[in-house]
Amino acid sequence: MKAKELKFEDIKKGDSAFFEVVINDHDVEKFAELSGDFNPLHTDEEYAKNTGFGGKIVHGMFLGALVSRFVGMELPGKKALLVKEMLEFKKPARVGDLLNVRGTIVHKSEALRLLELLIEIRTEKELLVSGSVNVRVLP
Amino acid sequence: MERFNEIACEVLKLSPEEIKDSLTPKDVPDWDSMNYLLFISALEKHFNISFTMDEVLNAGSLGDVKTILRAKGITE
Numbered sequence: 169m170k171a172k173e174l175k176f177e178d179i180k181k182g183d184s185a186f187f188e189v190v191i192n193d194h195d196v197e198k199f200a201e202l203s204g205d206f207n208p209l210h211t212d213e214e215y216a217k218n219t220g221f222g223g224k225i226v227h228g229m230f231l232g233a234l235v236s237r238f239v240g241m242e243l244p245g246k247k248a249l250l251v252k253e254m255l256e257f258k259k260p261a262r263v264g265d266l267l268n269v270r271g272t273i274v275h276k277s278e279a280l281r282l283l284e285l286l287i288e289i290r291t292e293k294e295l296l297v298s299g300s301v302n303v304r305v306l307p
Numbered sequence: 308m309e310r311f312n313e314i315a316c317e318v319l320k321l322s323p324e325e326i327k328d329s330l331t332p333k334d335v336p337d338w339d340s341m342n343y344l345l346f347i348s349a350l351e352k353h354f355n356i357s358f359t360m361d362e363v364l365n366a367g368s369l370g371d372v373k374t375i376l377r378a379k380g381i382t383e
């Protein structure tokens with residue numbers, strides 16, 4: 169995978185981009201190993217079935233990592249430096265969900281080379297995550 | 308400048324009672340270089356204005372930032 173390389177000068181308010189991804193069981197296991205978060209809500213189907221969620225759910229910060237992927241690979245891509253990420257997890261993501269990760273530029277500071285993006289992660293049916301990120305665009 | 312103060316409180320993690328024109332980065336633990344940029348960006352977005360790089364670099368206190376805003380016609 170190669171990061172897109174948008175020039176700061178070419179980015180404007182209202183621009184948006186997205187990618188889609190399906191998270192599988194192996195991804196969740198890898199994220200649990202990487203983060204050290206083996207909470208059974210993410211790793212034990214029997215346990216998770218008996219919670220209000222009815223089955224395993226994807227780590228919230230896995231979704232946060234998809235936002236990192238979005239800014240680092242899509243918009244603005246190669247020159248991105250993520251400086252702030254604020255997310256609200258409204259609904260859980262489940263293994264096998266097709267996730268659409270979208271960001272839209274809501275502010276561009278010319279002097280600071282700083283962008284603010286509205287972030288949404290959705291399935292076809294519902295909004296799972298909303299929030300914002302601030303990203304510097306390196307020269 | 309009520310709205311300015313609210314944004315300063317939110318970004319720089321200050322209580323309303325702490326807001327003074329004389330505040331500088333030395334006085335505010337959360338006024339680091341990155342938070343300062345986020346503060347300026349939040350002001351730009353809210354008031355629909357743009358700072359120049361000189362304005363960003365030369366503002367040494369909260370009062371200096373207010374002065375720049377007033378020069379741009381912002382009094383909120």
